[in-house]
Amino acid sequence: MSKPFVSKGLDPEFGASQAFLWPIILPFLPPTRSRILDLGCGSGGRARVLADLGHEVVGTDVSLEAVEIARRNVPEARFLTADINDFPWETLREHFDIVMSLEVIEHLYYPRRLLSAAALCLRPGGVLILSTPYHGYLKNLALSLLGLWDRHFGVHDDGWHIKFFSPRTLRRLVEEAGFADLEFRFGGRLPLLWKSMVCRGRKP
Numbered sequence: 253m254s255k256p257f258v259s260k261g262l263d264p265e266f267g268a269s270q271a272f273l274w275p276i277i278l279p280f281l282p283p284t285r286s287r288i289l290d291l292g293c294g295s296g297g298r299a300r301v302l303a304d305l306g307h308e309v310v311g312t313d314v315s316l317e318a319v320e321i322a323r324r325n326v327p328e329a330r331f332l333t334a335d336i337n338d339f340p341w342e343t344l345r346e347h348f349d350i351v352m353s354l355e356v357i358e359h360l361y362y363p364r365r366l367l368s369a370a371a372l373c374l375r376p377g378g379v380l381i382l383s384t385p386y387h388g389y390l391k392n393l394a395l396s397l398l399g400l401w402d403r404h405f406g407v408h409d410d411g412w413h414i415k416f417f418s419p420r421t422l423r424r425l426v427e428e429a430g431f432a433d434l435e436f437r438f439g440g441r442l443p444l445l446w447k448s449m450v451c452r453g454r455k456p
């Protein structure tokens with residue numbers, strides 16, 4: 253488990269735009285082999301890294317095309333096509349030590365459903381690792397003063413972000429889902445203007 257986080261097969265989807273998250277996430281991962289569920293796995297970039305670190309990985313994504321690519325990228329992992337809203341998550345009840353979902357929750361109309369699925373799939377004592385773009389007071393103020401709201405919240409890209417979280421609102425949502433011992437870390441760009449935040453919680 254001493255392998256570096258730089259992994260073979262990192263796809264462009266999890267390249268420069270999200271690679272800064274790994275130094276934040278790695279301290280949350282245990283040093284022993286764990287069963288990890290990657291909700292919103294895309295084409296397998298994260299799963300490739302986690303498998304190279306020695307973990308057992310199951311990935312889910314709503315895109316059949318992405319899942320097919322992930323299966324080629326990480327043949328030793330298991331991948332399922334799954335919509336967070338209607339997949340039978342009870343079939344994975346308490347299967348996992350860790351549920352990870354990075355830069356996904358902001359795309360969901362019903363983010364509580366992701367947290368409910370994570371809670372159901374985690375064993376007692378299991379860990380949730382969740383990331384989403386950071387929107388704190390100073391960052392929002394900077395966007396306003398620099399006239400960047402139209403650019404930041406552009407409407408021309410279909411399927412883009414529809415929920416925006418501050419640490420306070422994300423904490424409230426995660427605690428409402430039953431998670432405890434929350435810890436937040438931040439990364440990307442400058443302090444207080446961070447690109448994203450990572451929340452780690454524990455299922456009691």
